[in-house]
Amino acid sequence: MPENVTQKLIRSHLVSGTMEPGEEIGLKIDQTLTQDATGTMVMLELEAMGLDRAKTEASAQYVDHNIIQADSKNPDDHLFLRSATRRFGMYYSQAGNGVSHPVHMQRIAVPGKTLLGSDSHTCANGCMGMLAMGAGGIDVAMAIAGEPVYIKMPKIWGIELTGTLPEWTSAKDVILEFLRRHDVKGGVGYILEYYGSGLDSLDAMDRHVIANMGAELGATTSVFPSDQEVKRFLATQRREEDWTELTADAGAGYDRYEQIDLSTIEPLIAKPSSPGNVVTVKEVEGEPIYQAYIGSSANPGFRDFAVAAEIVKDKKTANGISFDINPSSRQILTDLINEGHLSGLIAAGGRIHQAGCNGCIGMGQAPATGRNSLRTTPRNFPGRSGTKEDSVFLCSPETAAASALTGKITDPRSLGEKAPVVKEPARPTVDVDLLEVPLPPEEAAEVDLVKSGNITSIPPMDELPDELALPVLLKMGDNISTDEILAGGARVLPYRSNIIEISKFTFEIVDEHYYDRAKATVSKGGHAIIAGANYGQGSSREHAALAPRYLGLRAVLVKSFARIHWQNLINFGILPLTFQNDDDFSLISGDDLLIIKNIRASLQQGQAITAVIQSSGKSITLNHGLTERQKDIMLAGGLINWIKKRKGAD
């Protein structure tokens, strides 16, 4: 049967399940990508697993998020990450090299491979004919350890591109058009696969722009074929040998179809404060701006900067405008210098920043209160810029540069009939030493992890006992969020690599004594908590499971769980139990003792679990809904133990 590119990628990596939409499938992962904000915990997880060496074909650690070093925490993290890559046989990209996604594309990406990354824009490398997906930190750690990733088989949405883009429009306008049509949840449950004659006029970096912002539609990922253009791109990177062709078979079908005629695209802009809030630039033309911002993984290419440089060439940006230039990679920055574009941007008033994510993830470059900021970045959620009352628009480099000249939102078509033609460098800069390559195994084995006082190993966790006697420490209502379990923010997040310290904030909003009370249960077999419906909604942070587990939490009894937190509880070996009868919630009080016997056997045999409330002697029935794989993880005491056991069995 003829297959599309996505089906080929999945079939060639399928280790379990069938390719029926909605079915759980296991996929072999060839490459991983971690960035520094999520990477420290991944490395600590690898340490806790006792990993000797990454089992992937290539795993790369990038430092691009926390590169403003206001105190020692970020540089200490960088040293730790570097030592971990040395230890585990991974690539290391140091601060200043640029944003993970374009750098990975340039130096590591290989068509036909799978890539799992602990960053939601990992999907950007779908432009290379890869299956590239974002995931949580521990999923990436498992992939590095050689385990498959498990996802629900998505539907595949074929998007046929036809025609060519008009003057003054570019790839960013294409993905904004798709967001205009389908908004920020329109892609949920789908992989977006692009095909058609329109691809001929979109180079690999243009496709990166489109694949990157597939994340904004909620799509599992976006996929492009590996065609002659990908071959050309790899040749510019002196990696032509990494190319293989990967295109859809003639007659391949999709679960859903869509067409975009590129010739009908016009300059578009996402208004505050959602990437789906798309209108034509014309509709908002004339609004004064404070900032025009070029860069990020959503417009990382040489052409994205060069076209802005051509637009402002021999001109001055409007007085008082902050015209921020964020180079996306060291190689591209060098090309911009060599081709004369960087000096042009500077002469026009550009403010050149270090290569990295910067303001795209709120690290610097916050706009003034209530002032309009035009950015080529992928997201404009409220406050993401760092400014509470922000007003961020997303647009193409053409629109941002044209607006920088006038000081107000400007349709670039007003600058003339013909857009500047960007000449790619005849021989783009390639730095084959850009990333530190993995050490040979014998040298790697000698490396010690470099941990500052703020980075501590994940404490060991025991496997699930057969019998639990758990005092109930908290009884809570419905809709408890992970922010109530363990807050985020500037007070707590600096301890993200330090479970011992961060655990002190656990449930502090609910009960300021929880930490002390919970800690006291650790040596006595732990404790339980109970709550109502939708427990664990909100942020996906793993610490909301890891920290309470460290404090002795063994079982959570609720009416229902939010999906991601449920997964995180399993990953860290906390029993996620739901009442068979919701009324049983009222039978338990905040100071009861729950006795659960024969848990291991009940789990293994797929039976419901029975808990006895000591004070009343009453029994209640609890469901778990674990798959076979999840049962194994739970019995082992969580993913880290599970993989350690497997490693022992290898």
Next chain:
Amino acid sequence: MPENVTQKLIRSHLVSGTMEPGEEIGLKIDQTLTQDATGTMVMLELEAMGLDRAKTEASAQYVDHNIIQADSKNPDDHLFLRSATRRFGMYYSQAGNGVSHPVHMQRIAVPGKTLLGSDSHTCANGCMGMLAMGAGGIDVAMAIAGEPVYIKMPKIWGIELTGTLPEWTSAKDVILEFLRRHDVKGGVGYILEYYGSGLDSLDAMDRHVIANMGAELGATTSVFPSDQEVKRFLATQRREEDWTELTADAGAGYDRYEQIDLSTIEPLIAKPSSPGNVVTVKEVEGEPIYQAYIGSSANPGFRDFAVAAEIVKDKKTANGISFDINPSSRQILTDLINEGHLSGLIAAGGRIHQAGCNGCIGMGQAPATGRNSLRTTPRNFPGRSGTKEDSVFLCSPETAAASALTGKITDPRSLGEKAPVVKEPARPTVDVDLLEVPLPPEEAAEVDLVKSGNITSIPPMDELPDELALPVLLKMGDNISTDEILAGGARVLPYRSNIIEISKFTFEIVDEHYYDRAKATVSKGGHAIIAGANYGQGSSREHAALAPRYLGLRAVLVKSFARIHWQNLINFGILPLTFQNDDDFSLISGDDLLIIKNIRASLQQGQAITAVIQSSGKSITLNHGLTERQKDIMLAGGLINWIKKRKGAD
């Protein structure tokens, strides 16, 4: 009588006093410089004074310190500063243009003129044959309003430079040699004037390096002649018409002499954590480093970056090293690009940051805990880098670049016999539009100040009444510091432009209820406080006077004052009184009421002030030690009122 350059500069600007060391002299100020960290308060003071237009020949506001925009506060400040420069007829240099000192030198500095700046490295422009001095914010505000600055006439220290520098040494090693000889207090009470044949081999930017770090010796300022080299420099800036010759007369003398034979200089380095802790690089060679850092006002020149680029050319910096490049000005950044140096630095592993002060003032680039950082910056006080347990060395660009290659402290002479020869650009980049020029008066008058919610006008203050009835709100011991009066740090400093908000932190360490108790006195004529000896030691921050004044503080009765805080109390109209008899301290308790009558007449007639303690009926005698000028300021209710009155009298 033959005069040296310093004497000529002072004589030509002298408006009061005589040029006897130790005498108070008043000097006309031609130019001012403010940076953003200190500038917001200066602009609020100008607003409070009711200034219509800057009375200087040129006043320039630079944005170079707070250019990391983590939230809206910094960009809001930038908008406010720009609006104030538009309103008051000043130059505005936007974020990204670079560090004030080199930019001022390039675009504004004029030989023979005086420059007062609210930045301690203002002295750097002494390299241009100027009298350039750092001062507190309100002194600079007064200068902008056309008032003289008052200083104690310093002694003049003639430093004769002979010979030429050996290979691999540069200007930074010269000033490090002077710091090695005299340490960080060796220059107190002096102006350092450089002369001699050694000047011929030091270009204007080399002299900038030396003049800049005169601040580290505690010198009032440093002065170089305006010679043919200054003429050449101005010509490269297309400002040759701004040049006038200014050299010492034949036979001119100095209060103190010193000689430095440049040919004996070797690569030097200041060890942690004082600029005076200087040894030869050889003595510390081999110590591993984390960071090598090029830039700042202490090494701002094209050659400082170019020589580093030549040293690392076609090589790679050691793995894991952070090789931070901080361009000092937009013009120099452009030259570095055009001459191929920037791409060389990047290829070697350099991390390019936005032009500005950056890590030199702890804004990013903090080193990892306990790791060695080699910097071309002027200061390495403990923690200044942002890292509490830092280990910062100060050195030349040659030493920093050589060490970046090896990953350990390296004497650059080990790289070969001959140092690279730096070729200056044939025609350096000049951007005549770099700074926004002052608006014409009629346009300026129409400009409104742009204030975010975090910037508030300085509240009005009344003049000194003739009779005070002041409850004593606090009785404190010896050595009360300004940190106890009003703390600095990240919790308080964000409100530096908001007297109403920042006043809430006043004396909070001493008495958490002071704010409420003090505020209640405002409508009833205010209050007093009493303390022991050395009151107001520590940081010079003006807010420690302005905030309590806003809360009703009218008189401070102490055994003795720290000098700068004493001055600040006068500037903001708080009576600084000392006990004629220290034993009277014990007569007053923490809840007494003090009655002071006929204050205005007593002050005017130079009499001591008598206060009656209401509870006991006892009289005590208090001294003030105010000069005639200071009496006028005190009677007016502080400098702001004083200048308003003068303006009215104009």
